[in-house]
Amino acid sequence: MNKLLLFLFILFVFKISAQEQSIGYSDYKVKISKDSTDLELKREIDSLTKHAFNQYYIRNYNKSLQYGELANEINKKLKNINVFFRLNSMNGNTYIQLNDTIKAREILETSIEVAKAQNNSKMIAAMSTDLGNLYAQQEKFDKAIKTFEKNIPLAEKLNDTVLLFVLHFNIQEIYLEKNNDREAAYHIKKAENYLNFLPQRKAFRAGFEVSKGRLLFLQEKNDEAIETLKKAIALSKEISFMDGIMNGYSFYIDALAKTKDFDLIYQINKELDVYKDQQFNTLKDEAVKVATAQIRLREYEKELKATELQNELSQQEAKRNELFLITLSILSAILVVYLLSLLYYYQKRKKYVKELTNKNKQYLDAKENSEALSRANTRFFSTVSHELRTPLYGVIGLSTILLDDPSLKSHEKDLKSLKFSADYLLALINDVLQISKIESNNLDTSESSFHVKDFLQSIVTTFEYMRLQNKNVIKVKVDPTLPKFLKGNVVRLSQILMNLVGNACKFTENGTITITLESVSIELGNDDDKAIKFIIADTGIGIAKNEQNSIFDEFTQVASLDYSYQGTGLGLPIVRKLLKASNSEIILESKLGEGTRFTFQLIFKNADGFAVLPSNAVIDATMFKGKKILIAEDNRINQIVTKKILEKKGVLCTIAKNGKEAHDAMKKQNFDLILMDLNMPIMDGFEATLKIRKFNSKVPIIALTAVEVEEVRNKIYAVGMDDIIVKPYDDNKFTQIILVNLSNPRSPRSNKQAS
DSSP, X not given: OOTHHHHHXXXXXXXXXXXSSOOOSSOOOOOOXXXXXXXXXXXXXXXXXXXXXHHHHTTOXXXXXXXXXXXXXXXXXXXXXXXXXXXXXXXXXXXXXXXXXXXHHHHHHHHHHHHXXXXXXXXXXXXXXXXXXXXXXXXOHHHHHHHHHHHHHHHHHHTOHXXXXXXXXXHXXXXXXXXXXXXXXXXXXXXXXXXXXXXXXXXXXXXXXXXXXXXXXXXXXXXXXXXXXXXHHHHHHHTTOHHXXXXXXXXXXXXXXXXXXXXXXXXXHHHHHHHHHHHHHHHHHHHHHHHHHHHHHHXXXXXXXXXXXXXXXXXXXXXXXXXXXXXXXXHHHHHHHHHHHHHHHHHXXXXXXXXXXXXXXXXXXXXXXXXXXXXXXXXXXXXXXXXXXXXXXXXXXXXXXXXXXXXXXXXXXXXXXXXXXXXXXXXXXXXXXXXXXXXXXXXXXXXXXXXXXXXXXXXXXXXXXXXXXXXXXEEEEEOTTSXXXXXXXXXXXXXXXXXXXHHHHHTOSSSEEEEEEEEEOOOOSSTTEEEEEEEEEEOSSOOOGGGXXXXXXXXXXXXXXXXXXXXXXXXXXXXXXXXXXXXXXXXXXXXXXXXXXXXXXXXXXXXXXXXXXXXXXXXXXXXXXXXXXXXXXSOHHHHHHHHHHHHTTTOEXXXXXXXXXXXXXXXXXXXXXXXXXXXXXXXXXXXXXXXXXXXXXXSOEEEEESSOHHHHHHHHHHTTOOEEEESSOOHHHHHHHHXXXXXXXXXXXXXXXXX
């Protein structure tokens, strides 16, 4: 997170203009005594605070804390509440920079409680803004933005121009970090309006110009960005503003990279290295001074102890005999050897500590880079998922509708090819996303009870069309000694079986596919645990010996001259990785031309005593007739698809282009159900649902989403939605979910969590 955000808020709290020259590192001499007046104490605290601030300004945070804590000790006698808030703000932000978030939170929350007790609006706004800085440092960006936005009306009421500038500046920094140029541009404009009233705040201007240049770069206005960043760097140099210099140069280099001016980039990098070396040498000198002071203190203590010992020996010297003197000489020699040994091991330990520190720094740098790449990878796949699934919803939906149109019977083959291609692309997207989730250790670990035979039948039913197409028979064999109900990760088991049974159906024609569950007699830690062997066997084409290892590699498929098929090549790699996450492994047995057999074992809990047989009540599709459904969807093609599917069933549909239109429509008339898209302009589905639930708690609201469900599931239920439909969807599942919600009275989501 850009450190300019934290720094500029420090300027606001203290109301101190940045000095062009920082103080030196010489030891500070306190100029007070036990008889000092309150005025003298106040002057000393102000001096210490200014010193602490200047050390913070040049990133010497340890020295800043030393001055700040000394000022706090003096203020315990003065008990000045304004000094209390000012010092706590500085110390809190300093601990944020040192990544000690626990200490920072403790200081800031204590200060907010004191400010609330005194009903001090100005300090409540100031300290809570500091707390927003902490959230921003922890990359809790949404929480930070809410904290800053909450303080804007209070700052406007206080007519505090500095605070208003800082709040908009902090928000713009977060949006820049999130690459949201639209929101960032709005807050940059607001911040600039307030900055015009603060011409003396050069550090404010320098930090603002860096952010403005960064926005121009984000908007691909590279020439304007370069000029703005040059201006920011020049101003930062003028006032020795290290954050402005370092960040200005970094973004300047990024902008130059777009222009491919590599000679200038080389020169700028050399200038930036000078400042980096300067910063490193400053911190190194301070570390050396601290270590030297500690060594001198230990030497002084040794000298003091040696002097006391010598005095004692001198007093007793007359009573000692020659033997005692010899003994003393021997002991002295031993002591010298001991001290030399200590010195040797001290130097050796110092060397090891230095090496360990360097290794730890390298490890932390590598860890940060790895985590940044992981976050970028997750954001990339989430975005790709949404952007690809949304148009696929239109393609699959429209092709399904057109297939049902008798007037287009002559184009049935083409439409089926179109739908098959879209379904294949969707399968590829889902498989790639599943691989990504496994690699990032972001798998669903929830457990639930399920009826074994019903669950297996649902798997078989899924492949009914493929079974008929290839003229196969699917058999299910369940060991009669197994419980009727089991409890475990049914989602993961479903993914494993869907991939294995799907493979068997794909590579088998005029044959038999057998799904077998056998009880395994092994010793387990819990009597309720059941080890089960799963066997998926087929009589298909089989796998050649030389290919049996490679088929578990991603994007690898079995070569065949006799079979023409398509697939992602990710099914078996996903199965192996899911089983590995469940502490299991898959065993392959196959012979070319004779079939394939996959075997694996998983442990489930016996749930016979806790589960209830699912209801077999048939849902009447005529329930759709005359029902009023509100479709909140901003994509025009998706509006058409959803509306046509529902109108064929006799539903009266109303379209809302965004969340605000959906909210207004609910105010004017009653609907039997709402289909709510999550990502819409003006007002998204989450906010619209929250507003609707304030005056209507009964209407079922079903979320429509093209993103990964696990990413938003908790948020969907938290705002008051009742169910989820993932785009693109098939007509049967879409119909079933809507009918279930139309037929069942609405209840709090806590009762549906397992559905």
